[in-house]
Amino acid sequence: METWHLARGYRYAGVHSGLRPDPNRFDLALVVSDRPAAAAGVFTQNRVCAAPVRVCRERLPSAEARGIVICSGNANACTGGQGMRDARRMAECAAQGIGCRAEQMLVCSTGVIGRMLPMEVIEPGIAAAAGKLGVDADALARAAHAILTTDTRIKVSTRSMVLDGTEVRLTGFAKGAAMIGPNMATMLAFVLTDAAVSPDDLAEMAPQVAERSFNSISVEGHTSTNDTLLLLANGEGRRLTGVALFQFQQAATEVCADLARAIAADAEGANHLITIEVEGTRNHAEAHRIAKAVADSALVKTAIFGADPNWGRIVSAAGYAGVDFEESDLTLWLGEFLLYERGKPMPFDAAQVSAWLKNNREVAMRLRFTLGPPSLGRCTFYTCDLTYEYVRLNADYTT
């Protein structure tokens, strides 16, 4: 295991509450900050959002968050007024367990949509987790396990750096949409730091961090009801400003990009991690739109699965992204292979490219436009291929 540089002043627990039938499977996580922390979040844009998302939205940004309680296996989405009461109750139980006000606790859920939470097991589960909090990597790993649904491994990324003469650490962990987007109540991510950051600064950077990380992965383009990124900063003393604040945001973005890439790479059923690089558009938003259109195309994804260098699918997906360009503005590489140059198909050895696709689990496609300076409009996007296994896993999830 790589060395983790854990942010100071946080404790973690992951336990089996009984929400999941398998007694060996953790299903409830608790994260606690020893001090009140600045906190901000970014949430799903879905009109249908889960009860815990509503509760977090009410409470953020905050200057005095004390922690997060998370359950997996049940999304607490589409659950009406009872769902809202249950989400609030989860926060209340966690607050009792660690000794703070209920409003200081944040709450997340992930799993099947449309089922009521089994509060009779969750309440004692939260109490048990509060009794098992630890500060070390093992404790973090238990919490990181407890939030997983169909992920095959935990996703953790940390950073350590000196800002304004002080060592600052960031701890990030996440669970994925994975390829199989189980009922869509999918992505959760948490970034905890011992840096001192104001709630307002944290709230301002949160969507920017998400834009360059979690908003640049796609499995099947289905926005979850539960997607949540929470940032907590519990540092004391002088708050970061200026360049130091900017460097901190960069580090938070790197942590989230690590987690985002890990989510795409752990897509169950996927044979390939696909990296899509778009450059030379007029701005980032255009590059992002094009990358997402390519990433969401079932035809592109099945072609990669089939090791078929069917570049017309990539070019035409770019064409319907809603960005104005002429074909002569576009050049396309698949790996090192130049397939399409300024609007013209290039001769290439299809068998060679196909063999390359077969032999590499990670493949990159690069779309270079001549709409603006290359350094300006650019985006890196991650997705995965569409396989038999994806269909199998998703064809039979609830029944």
Next chain:
Amino acid sequence: METWHLARGYRYAGVHSGLRPDPNRFDLALVVSDRPAAAAGVFTQNRVCAAPVRVCRERLPSAEARGIVICSGNANACTGGQGMRDARRMAECAAQGIGCRAEQMLVCSTGVIGRMLPMEVIEPGIAAAAGKLGVDADALARAAHAILTTDTRIKVSTRSMVLDGTEVRLTGFAKGAAMIGPNMATMLAFVLTDAAVSPDDLAEMAPQVAERSFNSISVEGHTSTNDTLLLLANGEGRRLTGVALFQFQQAATEVCADLARAIAADAEGANHLITIEVEGTRNHAEAHRIAKAVADSALVKTAIFGADPNWGRIVSAAGYAGVDFEESDLTLWLGEFLLYERGKPMPFDAAQVSAWLKNNREVAMRLRFTLGPPSLGRCTFYTCDLTYEYVRLNADYTT
């Protein structure tokens, strides 16, 4: 075979030119109007569009169109300046064959993207087709065969009606995106009528007809480089106006809706034709956005394939369609089964619904909103499920 009411004054041919290797497979169609006809079109919105689409756009609307020449097996897309010259040359050869000016001919192609047209077989093929034109159903069927790519059957729909005291007929035929969207150069549709309609009226109604038919089907949401709908009206005498013109537009919409539904039903690899009914939104555009989000969701499509009544996927797809609503605005039925009522999950027998999904090739889902009067904001949308066979067919198309 059902009885076709063919529009008068049109001749058809379908031949094997050699563009496709199989000598028994037609690959070139010619449609000729005996008189100059009003003509209008609707084309792909893709920035990357095929050469024949560009040629048609230049020539439409027109008051003196004489016909359409169509080849299948090659899209003539992403083919640069040579592709434009080839598309114009196809029209020229057809014009020579029937004796009119080149500008009076329209041209379409469908098939693989990024390959140059084999003009050495297409030119004699067009001449051969011009020598084999016929007016009867068999001739139409040959033309309808010649435009197919991966479709398993021809798609024809006709109407006959009396407008302003005159019998009017419409002949429609199309080829599909099918489920397997071969390189995306997919949908072509043609509606020919012996009604007298002005070019301007035809041009105005064309996008409205498409909106209620071809824009309401989706296979994987990948917009083709070649999608084209052409309307030709060769009637003489007083042109339709007022109510009669409106009735004509209704009939044209019905013909196109028949063809659209046939395209979704003929989706190769598909086990289910899925009808999505949305009603009670503020307007048609909202209903259409929601229906399309549900139709394009890989998670919804795999669930139907797996006979899994996973209604959370449908509700959450509606939630990210970009339409403002509250969960309590939405009620959902799958077939006759009420699964979600005004924001609350309803108890249902999952095994019973699953059995119903297994035993029915055609399944309907109905999303009723309380955002406006039911009759106002509504849309019917067709799609199909996502199956192993879809992945197999698309994983290996060009290689």
